[in-house]
Amino acid sequence: MRYMFIFCLVVLLVVLLLGNATLAQEKVTLRFVYCGTSEPEKAWSAEYKKDFEQRYPHIIIEYMYIPWAEQEKKIAVMTQAGDYPDLIQVQDVTTLSAMGVLEPLDAYIDNPNSRVKRSDFYPAAFDYSIIDGVLYSVPAHMTVYGLIVNEDMLAKTGFTVEDLKTWDDMLKVAEKVTHNEIYAYGYAAGLPRFAWRDAMIAGYSNGVIIADTTSEARSRYVEVLKWYETLRPYIPPAAVTWSYPDMFRAFCQEQVAMIAAGSFFTANVYPINPSIVPKSRAIVYPKGPSAERSSAMVANAGWAILRGSKNKDAAWFVIEDLSQRDNLAKEAAVVGLPARSDITLDAFAELAGMYYPDIKDANKRIIEDWLSIARDFGKPQAKILRQGEMEVKFQEKMYALLTGALDAESFYEQIVADIEAIRKK
Amino acid sequence: MSLLKRLSHRVAYLFLLPTLAYLIGFQTYPLVENIRLSFTNLSLIGRESVEYVGWENYRHFLAVDKQFWSILWNTVVWVFGSVLFQFVLGIPTALVLNMRIRARGLWRGLILIPWVMPVVVVSIVWKWIFDGQWGILNFFLREFHLISRNVIWLGNPQTVWPSLLLTSAWKGFPYITLMVLAGLQGIEKEVYEAAKVDGATGFRLFWHITLPLLQPTIFVSGLVAIVTTWTKFELIWVLTEGGPGNTTSTLATYIYTNSFVFYDMGKGAALAVMSTLVVLIVSLFYVKMLRRSSV
Amino acid sequence: MRRLYSVGMRYVFLALIMVFTLFPFFWLVFNSFKPSREIFTVRPTLRIQNPTLENYKWAMGPKGANLGRYLLNSIFTAGFAAIVTIIFATTGGYALGRFLFRGRESIAIFLILSQMFQGPLIMVPWYKMASALGIINTRLVLILIYGTATIPTCTWLMSGFYGNVPEDLEEAAMIDGCSYFAAFWRVVLPLVIPGIVAIGLYSFIIAWNDYQYALILTSSDFAKTVQVGLAELIGFFGKTSWGGIMASGVLTSLPVVMLFVVVQRYLVEGLTSGAVKG
Missing domain, CATH: 3.40.190.10 (Periplasmic binding protein-like II)
Structure with missing residues (x-):
């Protein structure tokens, strides 16, 4: 009788745990450390969140806005205290990867099912995300x-x-x-x-x-x-x-x-x-x-996954989506140059022109300058x-x-x- | 023996209990953790294991690091300079704001503006004032032919300290003014009347009557100002980040740099402990003086 | 004649002080009415070609600084930090200022010590504590951490204020049959109102001016303070609205100043209304 009771309890627990796990898969909230805190970047990020959640209602993006200047410090404190967000916008991954807080992304990007490939990007920009042969971030925009x-x-x-x-x-x-x-x-x-x-x-x-x-x-x-x-x-x-x-x-x-x-x-x-x-x-x-x-x-700013994240697959799913040509172009247009090489100058200059309406052509010329450099x-x-x-x-x-x-x-x-x-x- | 003294112990502890509980509850862990860290080599970058290294971090600053002593000196200049300037500005301001003037309440309110202006905009405006290329200060000085060439206020070892101290005094003097203003209310009118009958006026009245009576206020607010300036570094950070070179690094900026730029948490913690000890000594010395004067 | 001269002098001095105090603020206000592209000129001028309220619209609007929200957070946090400080400092300060008891010295030292331990190094332990208590990213955690920075100092300050209150007052009250606490509440406390206002203001401002703690311990719009919100507006890759930042600076400074214009009466007139004079 007693063993029966314990057995039942164990079964119940297992069912509950599994149930929880499947539940969690149904609705995931991702904490996304986003460093573009200026007005147009925030506007873009809010727009993207809306669009993404409409397409994928099972993933909720929760931004944590932190200015670039404070990003490493805040992440250092959070991870020291054992609190890991899921996604993070990064530039130089050297310090963060040396802190051991970034998830290597090679297995994700080299997965045959991956919707983003190494070859999608300008090689110099992409290389900036690699340290000692390990990929730590996926570029979004390129800095020349x-x-x-x-x-x-x-x-x-x-x-x-x-x-x-x-x-x-x-x-x-x-x-x-x-x-x-x-x-x-x-x-x-x-x-x-x-x-x-x-x-x-x-x-x-x-x-x-x-x-x-x-x-x-x-x-x-x-x-x-x-x-x-x-x-x-x-x-x-x-x-x-x-x-x-x-x-x-x-x-x-x-x-x-x-x-x-x-x-x-x-x-x-x-x-x-x-x-x-x-x-x-x-x-x-x-x-x-x-x-x-x-x-x-040449450097880049891109997306990375925190090593302690509990939703790495969902986080990668978001990165894949962010890296799709149209999404990436829109994001890069807010701030600089696209890191993907398959975006044409004309299309990109058009997008960027929305942010600089009165100097559209001049901006196009300087984008062209940067790309040729x-x-x-x-x-x-x-x-x-x-x-x-x-x-x-x-x-x-x-x-x-x-x-x-x-x-x-x-x-x-x-x-x-x-x-x-x-x-x- | 007075009533109070007889009752004292039990009641005193009762009154003290909440405060102590609060501070012990919230400060003990950070304090102990900080002291513990100061004996480790914890670095967030590229070190796998954390080891206890004894006094190594302390030795590093006291014996190896050439900058430590100049930074300590900078801290003294920064703290005492700031506090002194704050008093030099704050006391006369309080005296004027205590006089019968029109719209006194308004002026008393406006004087607080430096104190509440967010650091971000403080840095924008003051950098603009001090800039060596288009700075407003240079512009005025040149308009009035006081200088013929631009001065790089924040880039020159001779002018960077006065400039920083001026900004710090500007940001901090409203507090002194307030405290002195409050202290002035405690001085009874009769004292002045009596002194005036004796023929004291103007500056002598201030020097012989007001100032001695303000002494307790000045001592207490001085201590608060010292302690606050000692641990605050935002103002220096946004104006010079401790530069040029290390000219304006203080212990507070150096702790920050060690822990959050170099990520040497162990070293940063050791610095924090030493910084605390120094200011503790300064404060105790100060309190001794306070007690002696008030007896 | 002499009187006129001295009245004149006091206004001259007032003017000097005010020019020094307010010039940076004036410059901020002045430039906040310019369109962004007119702000930065080689030679400073006192002319505005196209005065505009755009910057203020931006600062208040959801598109820009979202200032209203952050301002509320800041006032709430700083206000409560002040209240918490007042509660703990008036009681603790009373014990320190009134009684000679065993351990007084060491407690006084502990107070200074705990005041000193501020800054970068306590951030990780605080983050851990706040996470464990489930209050990370709330205004409560900010209030609590500001308390650790203000309570020690303010306890000190209060003990000084109590020192000025004659002891016979409490004794008289107690002989009249008041309990100890009633004597404290009814007789002593009203006499230290200026002190309470002073520490309240002090702790309000300390909390108000904090940037580092708020940056580390909060990240959502529900808890973020003005200081953090303003710092975010300076973009690295993105466009920075300089005019908007200036307008935001003006809008965040003014409410506090107005608050003080109201409060200063109590600070300055508190003592005179006390029983000490009566």
């Missing part, structure tokens, strides 16, 4: 870095963008442009992140990654640092306090003629001064002395572990260099020591 030039300001001094092929060319332009508190080169050197990124872009044009401390890279690295030393008179002295918004503002006010930045340029300058876009062209950062050819850093010069952005820490060390020295307190050679010695110490940790 290059040099953005104010054609008008160049024309006034008798140059065109075509004249900018090498660092020496840039210097010639810089000498002419700089006068009367107008400067040639804007640099957001005030924040570690941007001080580093600018130098990364310049480094790519000289065939060196500025985290590379090997002796083979030495001369190229020093050349990059010397390049900033040379540029110093043509960079606004205030640049040592600037962040990206300040740099974009200077560019919009035509106080600097060139900035190194990414394909998020239009979105950033549009609200400050839309009429700057028709004057602007994006080109690959001119070639440094030691490179045979310049190259451009990516096609001809694109290389995946290097993924560097503990980059955040290196950036701090780098910026502190860049500040010294830009204020004339440090020369390129000693900068190099010091930064190499710092980077190696950080690597050893």
